[in-house]
Amino acid sequence: MSLANNRIVDPVLTEIARGYNNATFIGTSLFPVVEVQKEGGKIPQFSKEAFKIYNTERAIRANSNRISPEGRTTIDFVLTEHDLEYPMDYREISEDPTPLKLHAAHVVADGIALRLEKSIADLAQTLGTYPSGNKVTLAAGDKFTNTSSDPFAIFDTAVEAIRGKIAKRPNVCVLGAQAFKALKNHPSIVDRIKYTQHAVITPELLRQLLNFEQLYVGDAVSAADDGTFSDLWSDNAVLAYVPVGSSDIPRSYYEPAFAYTLRKKGSPIVDTYGEKGKVDIVRNTDIFTAKVVGSEAGYLINDTNA
Numbered sequence: 001m002s003l004a005n006n007r008i009v010d011p012v013l014t015e016i017a018r019g020y021n022n023a024t025f026i027g028t029s030l031f032p033v034v035e036v037q038k039e040g041g042k043i044p045q046f047s048k049e050a051f052k053i054y055n056t057e058r059a060i061r062a063n064s065n066r067i068s069p070e071g072r073t074t075i076d077f078v079l080t081e082h083d084l085e086y087p088m089d090y091r092e093i094s095e096d097p098t099p100l101k102l103h104a105a106h107v108v109a110d111g112i113a114l115r116l117e118k119s120i121a122d123l124a125q126t127l128g129t130y131p132s133g134n135k136v137t138l139a140a141g142d143k144f145t146n147t148s149s150d151p152f153a154i155f156d157t158a159v160e161a162i163r164g165k166i167a168k169r170p171n172v173c174v175l176g177a178q179a180f181k182a183l184k185n186h187p188s189i190v191d192r193i194k195y196t197q198h199a200v201i202t203p204e205l206l207r208q209l210l211n212f213e214q215l216y217v218g219d220a221v222s223a224a225d226d227g228t229f230s231d232l233w234s235d236n237a238v239l240a241y242v243p244v245g246s247s248d249i250p251r252s253y254y255e256p257a258f259a260y261t262l263r264k265k266g267s268p269i270v271d272t273y274g275e276k277g278k279v280d281i282v283r284n285t286d287i288f289t290a291k292v293v294g295s296e297a298g299y300l301i302n303d304t305n306a
Contacts, residue, residue, distance in 0.1 A: 010282075013105045013270035017284055025113050026216040026233075027120030028261050030174050030240055031290050035265040042074035043260075043293050077262055077291050082115060084108040085283035093280060101282060105270055108284035112268070116261065117220050119290045121232040123259070124174065129292055130300050134161055137302040144182035144235075145306040151186055155210055158239050158299040165296040166256065171213040172242045176233035179304040180206070180217045214242075235305035241297040258297040263288040 055065055086104035093100060127135050136158075142149045155173075162170045175183065183189055184201035192209055193201065207215035218233025240258035264287035273281050292298070 007271045007273045007283075009269060009271045013101065013272075013282065014268070016102065016105050017109045017268045017270045022110055022113055024220045025117045026174060026218055026220075027117040027124075027290070029214060029216050030124060030172060030238065030242065031120045031259040031261045032242060032257070033261045033263050033288075036077075036079070036262050037265055039079040039264060039287060040077065042076055043262075043291065045073045045075060045293070075291065075293060077289055079262060079264055079287045079289050081285065081287045082112045083283060083285040084111045085281045087275070088280045088282065090278045090280070101272075104282035105284065108270075108282065109268070112284055112286050114220070114222065116288065116290065118222060118232055120259075120261070121218065121220075123290055123292055124238045124298070125176075125234060125236050125300065125302070127300060127302060129295060130298060131295050134165070134296060134298060135300040135302060138304055140306065143306050144179060144186055144304045147187050149186070149188075151183060151188060152210075154301060155237075155239070158237075158301060162239065162241060162297060162299055166241060166294070168241045168297070170239040170241050170297070170299065171244075172240050173207070173210060173212045173215045174233065174238040174240075175203075175215070175217050176236050176304075177217060177219050177231055178235040179237050179301075182235070182305050212239075213244075235303060237301040237304060239299040239301070241294075256294055256297065258294050259290065259292045261288055261290050 054067065058065060084107075086108050088100055088104060123129055127137070136154070138144075138149075138154070140146065142154060144151055159169055162168070180203065183206060189201060189206070189209065193205065198205055203215055203217050207213075218231070220232045221229045222232055223229050241256075243257050267288065268284055268286035270282065270284050272283070275281055
């Protein structure tokens with residue numbers, strides 16, 4: 001019997017995988033998930049129609065003032081399948097079957113989530129992702145590790161760059177772990193709270209100081225083959241406009257945004273199958289891609305630390 005015919009979709013483990021969220025991963029807070037029906041298609045790029053001043057006055061019995069729609073361009077997308085499986089020997093299963101299956105489901109979910117986190121981090125921290133005017137590589141005097149620099153002015157410039165192009169202020173900020181470390185110890189940041197009861201700069205306090213709706217610190221790391229760990233989110237700050245989601249209204253890629261994670265509807269799926277008569281496999285299959293859809297809605301503050 002082939003593996004395809006031998007596989008059994010596990011609804012319980014599938015629901016666990018869909019609801020599972022590793023708190024270390026913050027990528028989908030910047031690239032929110034949108035479910036799509038097909039594995040390939042086109043995403044609309046929005047024009048500046050909403051910001052034009054139209055002649056809206058109408059005389060009695062005159063025709064309505066009709067807009068001449070601008071040509072709309074699109075972005076192609078193709079989803080990619082990602083899958084990982086975890087083997088369990090029948091002797092291990094006999095000892096404690098349910099916790100072992102849950103452990104296996106979490107391990108494969110984490111593995112795929114880490115791959116997605118890296119994809120998002122790479123895109124968000126690449127200068128080429130952003131148009132001219134929506135990125136800066138800090139000079140030595142402006143770095144967050146330079147006590148004479150002015151981080152507030154740097155963030156103000158970034159906010160105004162986005163607002164000037166999409167008429168919305170960025171509502172989400174993502175900081176690499178080292179960028180956050182430098183900011184929380186910066187004299188100008190510390191000076192803002194010295195007359196308050198706060199003794200430590202937390203991400204939440206920094207969010208309030210910088211005036212973002214959400215602020216996330218990228219703590220995720222990956223390990224090389226030799227066991228060396230490195231940060232996925234480097235010494236950078238990413239600002240973006242991210243549409244606010246709702247549990248009542250499914251998110252749609254027709255809503256302008258910086259970026260989305262496009263995921264095949266119904267994914268991920270966890271299935272199990274037997275192998276060699278003594279080994280059971282728990283497998284997680286997910287189909288997605290991370291895509292920047294509105295680069296003008298993002299801004300990269302690159303190389304924040306010395």
